[in-house]
Amino acid sequence: MKRKSAHESTTPQKQPRQDPVSCESCRKKKTKCDRQVPCGSCKSRRIDCTYGGNGPVAPSPVATPVDQVGDVPCNSVTSSQPIQATEASRESVQTRSTEDPLMTADRLENILMGHRIPSAVPSALREELSRPQPMQATRSRPHKGTAISSFLTMIRDGGYVSSEHPATVHLASFLPPEDDALSLFNYYLSHLDYQYHIVVPARTEQNIRYLYRALARGWSEDLNSIALLFSILATALFYQLLSTESSEVAENCSREMAFLAGAALVQSNYVAYPTIEGLQAAMIIGHHLSSLTLNSCVSSLFLHGGLVSQAKSLGLHLLDSPRVVAERQEKGIDKAETELKRRLWWDLASYDWYKPSLFYHRMPFCSQSRPRLIGFLSGPQEWTYTIHPQHMNVRRPLNREDDIIGIETGLPLIMPTCMSYTLQRLKLAEVCREIVDAAAPYHLQGKELPYETVLDLDRKLQQAYSEIPAFFRFDQSSRRQFATLYLQRREIAWQRAFIQQGYHSRLCRLHRQYFIRGARDPRYSYSHVVSLQSARKVLEVKRIMDEEEPLFTVNSSFFWAVMHHVFMAAVILLIDVCFNWDDILASKRKEEVLDACRLLSRAQQCSSVAREGINAMMGILRKHWKQERRPITSSGTQARQPSSPGFDASALHDQSDIQTAGHVEDSKTVRFDDPEQKHDQSIDPVNSELGQIPLEDLWSQMLDESAHVALNTPDWMDLLTELTNATVPGSE
Template sequence: MKRKHDTVPDTMMQRWSRPPLSCRLCRTKKLRCDRTQPCPNCALRNVPCEYSGPSDSPDELRGGLLRSSQPTAATVSTSQESISVQVQESSSECGTPFSILSQSSQRRLAGLDDCLRDTKFVSRCLPPWTQARQLLDQFIMTIQPTFGVLHVPSTRTLVEKTYKDMAEGEEPSPAIMVLLFSIFAGAALVATPEVLQVFNATKAEAKGAFTTYTRLAIAIIDNPIKPVPPSTTALEAICTLARVLSHEDWYSHKVPTLRASAICMARAMQIHRLDTAKNREERERSGYDLVELEVQRRVWWHLVSTDWITAFSQSPHEGSYLINPEHFQVNHPSNIDDSWLASGGREFSFLPKVPTSMSSFIFRIHYAELCREVVDILGPTLLESKQPNYNTVLEIDQWFHTFIDSIPAFFRIDPESLKESEGTLEELPALSWQRTLGHLSFHVRLCRLHRPFHREGITDPRYEYSRTTCIRSAKTVLDLHRSLIKAGNSAASNPFEYGLVMNHVFFAAMILATDVSMYPTAFGADIRKQEVLDVIRLLEESQHESPALMEAIQKNMQTLLSILHGSHQQHSGTPSRDAAATGPSRMSASAQVQPQSSDVGTGDGTIVADGNVPPLDHMSGSNEDVMWSEAGKESWGQLWSDLFDVAPEMNGLQWDLLLNDSDLPLQTNFY
């Protein structure tokens, strides 16, 4: 028996808004409705007065506009209004982006593949035109500035044409639907209070909309019955979805797969040969679409730069990359604003010192090239987790500083450059947090480069430079985070809430916290302790936003508890009954560092002779539960505060365990 594609699975349905209260005519004509039946406007025109309500059909539900949903642009063209009216009156089972798609559906998620075979069914899950335009504006304001792949004018045209075609009965291609769902998912994910107010929705409802649009986009891409054919739009769509999902830890496992899929599709389209001499001659002879050419370059370099940056980050991919620079010939995208690009135009580019909407994208490419060069040099030590040669570290450090000295003034963060670029920020306000995110990544990796020599710099003058660089870069990261919050508030966006940013802040906080612990009596130590504790409490409050951050904090708490138990036992001289059992199981992987003496504490209270760490089965699960019950009585910040008091008693192995906890796997959303 043929199944009916009349509903969406309940797990795909989320409330994204409240139902409209005015009648259909008043919403369409944008007239004031007194909510009677019939209302004066309908009575005057002698037309039926229809309201959307619980008994309305799915076709009627989609026509409902939010009471507060108004176009963000100052003026709206006649063609846009006609598209809005036509689309609102077209049928749909999925309602508005903030509404329950269908109350009566009992279909399970396993039936989704059957639904996806019906392109018409899936297209009905798109929001109405007016709301689609607002979601597109939100995406362009918050995600596009640090993404840069989309050509904004042509994307707007594509969205408008898609909705116009749907109003005339045509169905969009799978690639276009993935692109639209990805854009709308991104807009929902970073919805600001202002956007929620416009849609009369809650943060939870926005989260639900993100989940719905995301799962639809993924399902279309993964559909084995009707795969998405290669095209420039398909590449844009996959890259956009990967970019959006990289902000959400729950989908982090999907991001590498999407990027690998995009790389394979780009190669199948021969984009890696885009600017060979033969292809350039062919374009000159046959003509070309400049917008499509530039978008293909953006897509390729976005994939390449992400691949190379990921290779020098604390992630499972560290030490290796997929794309060899000798295996492609693609020019960098032009340094021009999107408004300068036209399909029939000719190629040209401003000098790097001229700020444009592509400046950040090009900066990222050069930064990625630096990361690749570092991996080429440090690859063996990164793969083996060995300490690199210190002279090599100093050489790479010089590369970093040469790179940062070579960037345009508007992308620097020194006081003189900031003052000089004030006028530029008025024209390109997004440059403020583009610049901040870029330097966040730069200083985290500079700190990462020197961290293996951080502790040695305390006692060995040869490594003092590394310790100083670690501390300076960590402080810079925290300062940049504060400025990012300020920039986000002024721009009505929230880039400072991205999981990537908080991961960077965690790394910097751990570096500073351990350094303060090593110097508990240094000049100004009390002030620095308080600064560190303030950041730790901020991270503790933010951990629910990022599963990766929550896991890192829990791991760090385990190590802190283990060290505190061991220090208390050694200080009292009387082993507690659970002294040999309070070490967390996760420590077994980190406890391979050999102690510096033949008889030291393991960090969990057990004395180890000849540098041998007790086996995992020596740690009792019941006593670990006791430790966690004690952890529940104290906050993470309180544990660090306690550690500051016992820091002078800590041994080399305990410091190594604690420092290894700062190796939080980093995502690579922007840099």
């Protein structure tokens, strides 16, 4: 308040109302305003953004401490003096980077009481504040360090941007510095892109650089490019943080980044006006992360059905129809973009027919990855698929490197390129679709698939497998021949492992119904042999992933589909021992099962994803593990056995080991609080009130009791079906 002069009235005057800090549109609609020019809300609605009074200034009721606002001191300001800035403050403000006017304004705002800030800011800074604001890495409460570390700090502090409405989020404020964004983009290209090659690196990098230049110069935001960048950041952060942080931190951070990608799609009105960049963003999240944990406002954008619908809206399923080809030739559309569209469409088709094989933590974020054909798995989608081959006209992608993507001729399939794995996965997907077409009528009518049909489908799988290029094979000759290639292009060695697991896991799945019968009936012996061979191959591939160069930079145990295949292969070997416990090679087969169990144990130790999934599958295995009553011993007592269902942990050790009730001495000695209840308790294989029991001990017990397991054909088929469904750990 100004000092009154002598001739002025001494009557108290009502203080003028503070000028509004929100724009007029946001005040009328009572929505949150980010106080930019124009604000994000008006920009998304494409209306004029006007302010009253002193403009878009956000007052703060209290001063911010020195440790939060940097080197600007917290000077007190009295109402009886004009607002003055010290000479030191002026020098500090004027020398501050021109790329940081918003943060400087916030500091001055906290010091100089909000609505009076325009009169106190130096003229040079006022000119900067009148321009559109460049992006910032953090929100109103800045953190120390890079944008990514600040984002992690916000997550640890319980700050979740996903609690906001996606249409009002100020997206640019969450973008990391350009160098950090490009670093994570390179991480994505090196460690994740080889699974689903749906971006052209040079094209996407150019879009990212252009995005940052546009934002720095105050140009309008390209929301679809922002969505693509956030989707890449979400995926790269998830796997990068799994190696340094807990799985909870990795999942929370990736979930928030994925929400920002969804918010960008919402603000761009992507559903009504889809774009290639928006579709790429949705596909990256749909392939690599789990939409089950996302805010419901954006989760539907990343589901497979929505991806297919958006691709059709873009006309990707008609790319090579005569009418579209004629229009393309007339307008001279970019050939490289047309080839990219083919890649996107066939990726969706192969995903539909042969659900990719690297499932992560809670996927389907659908779906967390790898070769799984949706229609060829148990569950509500079993024996169905979405994309019908007669309802599209799209040429297959060419076997070409990205730098010559626009050339209309491809290289022979025997030559390795960035598209080799995609094309081989597509070939396997087509065989899986044929399996669904042949088997679905029988399964949907409750009939058993004839063995002749199984053999015919087996021939198709074997034929496709025999046509795999040599650099995707695991025989000694091929491994020696392409050893140098694997070191130069690590992704080809990793893709080789995935394609091998994809084929052999499906052979096991195809012959499952006749697996046990083949051990007793010579008519079905081929199914028994193929199932065992394929299960052993899956385990061998996992050992190569863990032990041979080039090692997976993102440990293969983080990919749930890999570990799911390994667990299923181990169970196939276990069931074989149970049905052939008196075989002459029984001891050797038991050791083979224990070796597989050790693979699972090592995966549990290095990956929380694998640990959660294996625990879930062990619960299913325990539920189905029933034993017959043992014969009476010569001493007149019944031999010990666990109750059904469930394991009796005391059966792992002699009674002489139990000395004190209610005590767990070590991992090899389990104590019970009440010895009378030990046969009535159902023990969780890993996290029980009795303490943690090593996985190898549980499997050893199952092998020791294998002669007394009461599994008939329906029982073990139900077991394998439920284990197949356990591809989304923690989603129940």
